[in-house]
Amino acid sequence: MAFAADGEGPSASMLNMGLNALWIMVAAILVLLMQGGFILLETGSTRMKNAGHVAGKTIFTVGLVSLVYWAVGYGFAFGTEAGEGLNKFIGIGDFFFNPAISAGEADNYPSTIFFVFQLAFAAVSLSIAWGGFAERAKLSAYLIFTLIFGSVIYPVIAHWIWGGGWLAEDGSQDYAGSTVVHLTGAMAAFAATILLKPRIGKFNKDGSANEILGHNQVFTSLSVLLLWVGWFGFNAGSAVAVGDGFFGYVAFTTQLGAAGGAVAALLISWLVKGKADIGVMLNGALAGLVAITASCAYVEPWAAVVIGLVAGVLVFLSQAFFEKIKVDDPIAAMSVHGAAGVWGTLANGLFATQALVEKVGIGQKGLFYGGGGHQLWVQFESVVVCGAYAFAASFIVLWIIKQVIGLRVTEEQEIIGLDLSEHGNYGYPEALKKSNVSV
Numbered sequence: 069m070a071f072a073a074d075g076e077g078p079s080a081s082m083l084n085m086g087l088n089a090l091w092i093m094v095a096a097i098l099v100l101l102m103q104g105g106f107i108l109l110e111t112g113s114t115r116m117k118n119a120g121h122v123a124g125k126t127i128f129t130v131g132l133v134s135l136v137y138w139a140v141g142y143g144f145a146f147g148t149e150a151g152e153g154l155n156k157f158i159g160i161g162d163f164f165f166n167p168a169i170s171a172g173e174a175d176n177y178p179s180t181i182f183f184v185f186q187l188a189f190a191a192v193s194l195s196i197a198w199g200g201f202a203e204r205a206k207l208s209a210y211l212i213f214t215l216i217f218g219s220v221i222y223p224v225i226a227h228w229i230w231g232g233g234w235l236a237e238d239g240s241q242d243y244a245g246s247t248v249v250h251l252t253g254a255m256a257a258f259a260a261t262i263l264l265k266p267r268i269g270k271f272n273k274d275g276s277a278n279e280i281l282g283h284n285q286v287f288t289s290l291s292v293l294l295l296w297v298g299w300f301g302f303n304a305g306s307a308v309a310v311g312d313g314f315f316g317y318v319a320f321t322t323q324l325g326a327a328g329g330a331v332a333a334l335l336i337s338w339l340v341k342g343k344a345d346i347g348v349m350l351n352g353a354l355a356g357l358v359a360i361t362a363s364c365a366y367v368e369p370w371a372a373v374v375i376g377l378v379a380g381v382l383v384f385l386s387q388a389f390f391e392k393i394k395v396d397d398p399i400a401a402m403s404v405h406g407a408a409g410v411w412g413t414l415a416n417g418l419f420a421t422q423a424l425v426e427k428v429g430i431g432q433k434g435l436f437y438g439g440g441g442h443q444l445w446v447q448f449e450s451v452v453v454c455g456a457y458a459f460a461a462s463f464i465v466l467w468i469i470k471q472v473i474g475l476r477v478t479e480e481q482e483i484i485g486l487d488l489s490e491h492g493n494y495g496y497p498e499a500l501k502k503s504n505v506s507v
Contacts, residue, residue: 081173088177089309092185095305099188102298103130105194105291110202111495112287113347113399116278117485118203120435120495125200125207129214131189136218137190139164142183145223146231151188156234159227177308178416185305186226189249192302193222196253197462199401200260203267204482207490209466209475216465217256225252225454239419239431240450241443243318244306246362246412247454254406255458257397263466264476266396268483277391280398285346292350296326299357314365314427321364324355328376329356329383329408335382351387354404359412363419365428371419378415379408410451417444 103126111122133141140163147161154160171178174312194217201210228235229242242248271277282288303322307315333352337345356376363375386403397403410460420434420443431446433439476482481489488494 074394079173084179084310085171085175089171089181091310091315092177092181092305092308095301096181096185098301099185099192099305102188102192102295102302103127103195105294105298106192106198106359108287108291108294108400110198112284112289112291113282113385114203116283116496117487117494119283120137120493121207121486121490122202123495124491125210126195129194129198132192132211132214133218134187136215137187137223138183140197140219141190141223142186143223145186145226148232148348150310155232156237157228158224158233159231159278182308183354185308188269189245189302190218190222193245193249193253194218196250196401196405197256197260199256199399199405200397201264203486204264204476205260206473206475206477207486208473209469211463212469212473213256213465217462221256221458221461221465222252223246225458226456229450235450235453236430237445238446238449239443241366241416241425241428241431242362242413242450243365244303244361246358250358250361250405250409251413251451251455252458254402254404254409255460256454257399257401258395258406259459259462259466260475261395261397261402263463263470266394267398268479270396271394275394277394282347287292289346292353294445295354296357299326299361303361303365307365318364321369322360323369324369324372325364325379326353326356326359327377328373329353329359329380330376332377332380333384334380336381338366340384348384348387351383351404352476355379355383355408358405358408361362361409362412363416365433366416366420366424368421368424369413373413375412375419379411382407382411397503406455410455413451414444417441417447429486451483461503 086286105127107123111119112156114122142165143161143163144159147159149161150159159319165183167179194214197217227233229240229248267280269278270280300319304315304319307318330349330353334344334349337348356379359375359379360372383403386407387400390397390402416434418434418436421437422433425431425433432443435441435444466475477486477489
């Protein structure tokens with residue numbers, strides 16, 4: 069009506085900006101809603117006595133990381149005032165982010181919406197890390213680690229690859245975060261599992277493992293569906309534009325990768341165990357999604373299927389490996405997000421096509437398309453450096469927390485459950501009573 073009143077319409081650039089803004093905002097909402105998937109995944113994969121704790125601390129830490137990322141994390145990831153030399157390693161600027169209230173004529177999208185989108189990614193990486201803390205960490209440890217992870221662990225890696233840092237200059241291809249988001253969270257989880265040590269009753273004296281079953285497989289199945297849907301915001305949203313509809317192609321390859329992971333994981337578990345393991349299949353779907361995240365904009369459809377199939381087999385083998393070396397990973401974070409994240413990042417060095425590389429404008433074509441080993445080396449470099457930094461930084465922070473205030477609840481608190489010991493109430497008050505706390 070306003071346009072009609074003054075006889076003028078919006079310019080083509082403003083219309084394009086508005087469409088971009090709308091799509092990025094929808095994608096950001098989808099990614100943020102993935103936290104509902106993480107709540108159900110961790111709750112369903114653990115025991116009833118910890119259900120309220122799992123759900124509540126997820127909401128609390130999403131709130132806390134939002135404040136931290138606004139204050140300093142976004143500035144370290146995407147700030148542009150560091151100077152040419154320092155900018156290779158860290159961003160400076162935009163601390164306590166205070167953007168313009170609307171986009172200008174020359175902008176592709178409002179900076180406010182880009183911030184919300186990137187914040188949702190940081191929150192996902194943090195929630196991945198919580199898999200290594202599950203059922204035995206103090207609430208205070210979650211609080212302190214959130215402050216550090218959201219300010220200087222995740223943002224530094226995001227800057228290296230997405231913020232114009234040295235790996236970006238090398239041509240590292242990680243379209244939506246197999247390394248930046250998933251491997252970073254998984255390495256933090258790995259550090260936590262080492263320092264926290266296994267849950268009571270997980271391993272016997274002879275080294276054999278006991279299966280500590282989650283209490284609700286329906287929750288875990290629903291969580292995977294929620295995460296799967298949210299992933300379209302995660303991957304397709306990373307186009308940060310409507311343009312010619314390229315985000316649709318990204319969504320297409322994402323679906324193929326997820327499907328391949330789910331099918332391969334179910335079949336390999338059926339073949340090896342003699343029974344089709346639903347939990348493994350669910351992890352396979354997530355592993356396929358994690359793996360295709362780096363390559364969804366760079367590979368042809370057949371390659372997306374192969375990437376998903378390999379991820380589904382890999383997550384099954386990885387879970388068995390971590391259990392064999394006595395690492396207690398209740399949510400399989402290191403397998404789903406770590407092993408699959410590594411594979412997905414390396415896969416670009418094999419399957420990236422010339423046409424899609426030119427479309428995205430980052431890096432070179434992969435080995436199988438005549439690119440030689442250059443892009444594969446860059447992808448390997450990204451995995452090693454980012455994984456090592458995320459693990460070392462997380463380990464140091466968690467080790468200091470352990471020495472100063474302690475990481476793990478007492479044996480008595482762990483036995484009665486974190487719902488009661490940390491919060492004074494049960495997530496299932498009608499199902500659990502003080503006389504029955506071993507569930």
